[in-house]
Amino acid sequence: MYVRDTIAAISTPVGEGGIGIVRISGPAALQIARSIFNAKSNGGLKSHRFSYGEVVQPGTGDLVDEAMAVYMKAPNSYTREDVVEIQCHGGTLVVSRILALVISQGSRPAEPGEFTKRAFLNGRIDLVQAEAVMDVISSRTDASLALAQHQREGLLSQRISTVKEGIVYALAYVEALIDFPEDDVNVAVETDVLGKVAPALAELDALIAGFDEGRVLRDGVSVVIAGKPNVGKSSLLNTLLKEKRAIVTSVPGTTRDLIEEVVNINGLPVKLLDTAGIRESEDQVEQEGVRLSLDRIPKADLVLFVIDGSSAFGDEDAAILEAIGSKSCIVVRNKSDLPLAVDLPSGCSAPVVAISTHTGDGVPQLRDAITNAFMHGHAIDGREFVALSKARHRDALLKARESLQSFVANLESGVNMELLPVDLRDALDAVGEVTGETTADDVLDRIFSSFCIGK
Numbered sequence: 001m002y003v004r005d006t007i008a009a010i011s012t013p014v015g016e017g018g019i020g021i022v023r024i025s026g027p028a029a030l031q032i033a034r035s036i037f038n039a040k041s042n043g044g045l046k047s048h049r050f051s052y053g054e055v056v057q058p059g060t061g062d063l064v065d066e067a068m069a070v071y072m073k074a075p076n077s078y079t080r081e082d083v084v085e086i087q088c089h090g091g092t093l094v095v096s097r098i099l100a101l102v103i104s105q106g107s108r109p110a111e112p113g114e115f116t117k118r119a120f121l122n123g124r125i126d127l128v129q130a131e132a133v134m135d136v137i138s139s140r141t142d143a144s145l146a147l148a149q150h151q152r153e154g155l156l157s158q159r160i161s162t163v164k165e166g167i168v169y170a171l172a173y174v175e176a177l178i179d180f181p182e183d184d185v186n187v188a189v190e191t192d193v194l195g196k197v198a199p200a201l202a203e204l205d206a207l208i209a210g211f212d213e214g215r216v217l218r219d220g221v222s223v224v225i226a227g228k229p230n231v232g233k234s235s236l237l238n239t240l241l242k243e244k245r246a247i248v249t250s251v252p253g254t255t256r257d258l259i260e261e262v263v264n265i266n267g268l269p270v271k272l273l274d275t276a277g278i279r280e281s282e283d284q285v286e287q288e289g290v291r292l293s294l295d296r297i298p299k300a301d302l303v304l305f306v307i308d309g310s311s312a313f314g315d316e317d318a319a320i321l322e323a324i325g326s327k328s329c330i331v332v333r334n335k336s337d338l339p340l341a342v343d344l345p346s347g348c349s350a351p352v353v354a355i356s357t358h359t360g361d362g363v364p365q366l367r368d369a370i371t372n373a374f375m376h377g378h379a380i381d382g383r384e385f386v387a388l389s390k391a392r393h394r395d396a397l398l399k400a401r402e403s404l405q406s407f408v409a410n411l412e413s414g415v416n417m418e419l420l421p422v423d424l425r426d427a428l429d430a431v432g433e434v435t436g437e438t439t440a441d442d443v444l445d446r447i448f449s450s451f452c453i454g455k
Contacts, residue, residue, distance in 0.1 A: 009022070029081070069084060169196045313343060336356045
């Protein structure tokens with residue numbers, strides 16, 4: 001339970017802009033707004049209607065700014081409380097002065113994420129939907145935005161709800177059998193209860209299996225471009241970025257530092273890292289670049305190992321392939337517009353994509369190979385994709401699955417009926433951690449503290 005006071009914050013980014021918004025939520029929101037906003041329209045502030053007017057200094061009537069204000073009467077608002085939003089000219093000084101006036105009239109500064117936290121505490125959204133709000137804000141591709149919007153709309157919550165329904169049914173049935181024992185209890189339990197638990201377990205399996213794809217859509221992936229000097233690594237970076245970000249010359253060793261850029265590849269947020277050419281060198285600066293390159297390879301989610309397809313596979317290439325080891329890798333055979341001269345070692349099992357950064361041939365196929373390395377053939381346009389995207393969700397559902405599996409094992413082994421509800425209650429608690437029904441207060445505080453102020 002929270003203190004039902006009135007909070008306020010600036011809901012637009014700091015700096016100059018077309019408009020700035022000050023948001024007020026709580027029982028005194030309308031009273032505070034009326035004390036500083038003189039509506040020019042007839043009837044003043046009415047619910048869900050914009051009013052034009054002026055923000056003035058209480059007492060003196062000095063003009064602060066022209067503004068529009070909208071009042072949203074509870075419960076038909078974002079927080080399910082009375083909410084007023086004042087829209088003024090953008091600019092740090094103007095919105096800061098209006099916020100100061102609002103606070104002087106009886107509100108307090110909102111904490112990060114407090115408006116969304118109130119929406120959750122007042123039952124407008126569950127915790128999955130609340131967390132998805134920040135994912136919508138931070139989305140970097142259309143696919144990650146679609147995934148976040150599906151979660152915000154409650155599509156993931158609906159799938160979790162089907163799991164909960166199966167557990168609740170099983171728990172109610174088992175507890176009824178304990179309270180009112182009948183003949184042939186085991187037969188009844190295995191036909192009716194397991195018939196509900198099995199679909200719940202199957203749904204948990206599917207949700208957990210989809211976590212990796214959901215995570216990479218939300219958080220993106222790290223992809224290192226590695227290879228010996230002058231094989232086209234920087235040209236590949238520029239090609240994938242569709243802009244000239246790295247200097248490209250015919251001189252080996254031109255790239256000596258790490259170049260990092262984020263790019264949208266088929267809807268997947270990819271952090272590309274162009275590394276220095278890996279080779280033996282007497283140059284201390286180049287040596288440091290090579291050291292950094294080798295250091296980043298084990299930390300990457302995927303390595304694009306670039307080789308010159310028009311030259312023989314040499315000792316430097318072999319050393320880099322050895323450094324990559326078992327790391328997920330795609331061999332990029334560049335210069336496909338020239339006669340092929342390279343044969344890969346027989347032990348190399350990584351997929352090979354032939355491209356030409358000069359002509360662009362093979363680049364679409366490389367993009368597909370990169371996304372398939374993470375999405376395993378699943379479409380990522382986002383329109384039908386509903387998945388877990390947070391480790392917190394996955395960990396809770398893993399606990400729920402473990403408890404349900406324990407319940408099934410105990411049931412089938414003939415454990416005392418009175419012990420069976422324990423596993424089912426544990427599973428319910430774990431599922432409730434995802435949606436917020438059984439989430440500890442400190443976890444809630446940590447989740448909402450990651451939000452921006454004003455949301």
